Amino acid sequence: MAMTEQRVSYTLDSSLETIDSAEEKATRIATELGFGDDEIMQISMAVREGAVNAVLHGNAYAPDKKVTLAFERTGEELVITIRDQGPGMDLSKIPNPLAPENLLKTSGRGIFLMRSFMDVVEIRPSSTGTELKLIKRVHGPTAGGKEASQ
Amino acid sequence: MTMKVGTRQVDGVTIVDASGRITLGEGSVILRDTVRDLLSKGNKKIVLNLADVNYIDSSGIGELVSAFTTTKNQGGELKLLNLTKKVNDLLQITKLYTVFDVKDDEAAAVKSFK
Numbered sequence: 199m200a201m202t203e204q205r206v207s208y209t210l211d212s213s214l215e216t217i218d219s220a221e222e223k224a225t226r227i228a229t230e231l232g233f234g235d236d237e238i239m240q241i242s243m244a245v246r247e248g249a250v251n252a253v254l255h256g257n258a259y260a261p262d263k264k265v266t267l268a269f270e271r272t273g274e275e276l277v278i279t280i281r282d283q284g285p286g287m288d289l290s291k292i293p294n295p296l297a298p299e300n301l302l303k304t305s306g307r308g309i310f311l312m313r314s315f316m317d318v319v320e321i322r323p324s325s326t327g328t329e330l331k332l333i334k335r336v337h338g339p340t341a342g343g344k345e346a347s348q
Numbered sequence: 349m350t351m352k353v354g355t356r357q358v359d360g361v362t363i364v365d366a367s368g369r370i371t372l373g374e375g376s377v378i379l380r381d382t383v384r385d386l387l388s389k390g391n392k393k394i395v396l397n398l399a400d401v402n403y404i405d406s407s408g409i410g411e412l413v414s415a416f417t418t419t420k421n422q423g424g425e426l427k428l429l430n431l432t433k434k435v436n437d438l439l440q441i442t443k444l445y446t447v448f449d450v451k452d453d454e455a456a457a458v459k460s461f462k
Contacts, residue, residue, distance in 0.1 A: 214373045239434065246405055250372055296443050302417055304410035307442055311406055314441050 207268035212257035220249035227269050240315035247308040248280040248330045256282030278332040286323035351375035353382050361393040361458045367400035370408030383415040392424025393461045399430035429457050
């Protein structure tokens with residue numbers, strides 16, 4: 199991965215190692231793009247949560263199913279796409295973890311955290327998998343140390 | 349850095365000193381096993397010292413909730429001590445800060461059980 203490139207993608211196994219790997223890649227790329235420490239943490243955690251969903255809930259650890267992770271710098275945005283090959287997420291079943299009846303549940307906070315940390319979170323389920331798009335805009339003067347070539 | 353835990357007794361209260369990451373996989377399992385082991389041995393006053401926990405994900409948050417409710421359901425009490433800013437922020441945005449009894453002083457945390 200060279201940051202002179204504007205897009206890079208990885209095809210990863212449906213394993214716990216993929217989750218750590220996705221987080222590490224996000225941390226490295228966000229750092230190289232000049233995001234601040236808090237934003238790097240937010241981006242890496244959002245990617246980790248997205249990878250967890252893809253590996254556990256999408257592909258259900260199936261060895262024949264892959265997770266595709268892509269990072270793209272477009273103008274003033276870092277666009278991250280995570281795609282699985284599962285049956286497609288049922289958006290109607292995403293709980294509100296802040297509802298009093300859900301506060302003490304032990305799961306169901308991943309998408310909420312992604313939405314808290316990223317500027318845009320789009321979830322596109324289909325019968326052949328779910329595509330998650332995470333966008334973080336370059337806010338501060340220190341972020342985006344390299345200008346995107348147009 | 350994987351998660352590590354150590355336990356010690358202070359005035360009848362078990363302090364669990366955790367360090368590293370509480371995340372899906374090993375970190376969450378270690379925390380779960382530690383709390384279950386303590387409860388099975390009758391240690392029902394538990395302080396989870398998170399001073400050296402530098403990262404926690406949604407699975408880790410779930411394990412904290414599970415540890416809290418499991419302890420409570422067995423007639424015990426679990427409190428959190430010395431949250432790092434990252435963990436504190438996570439508990440704030442998930443509204444769990446008000447659910448947990450969070451302390452920033454060990455002596456006060458121990459005393460609060462009496």
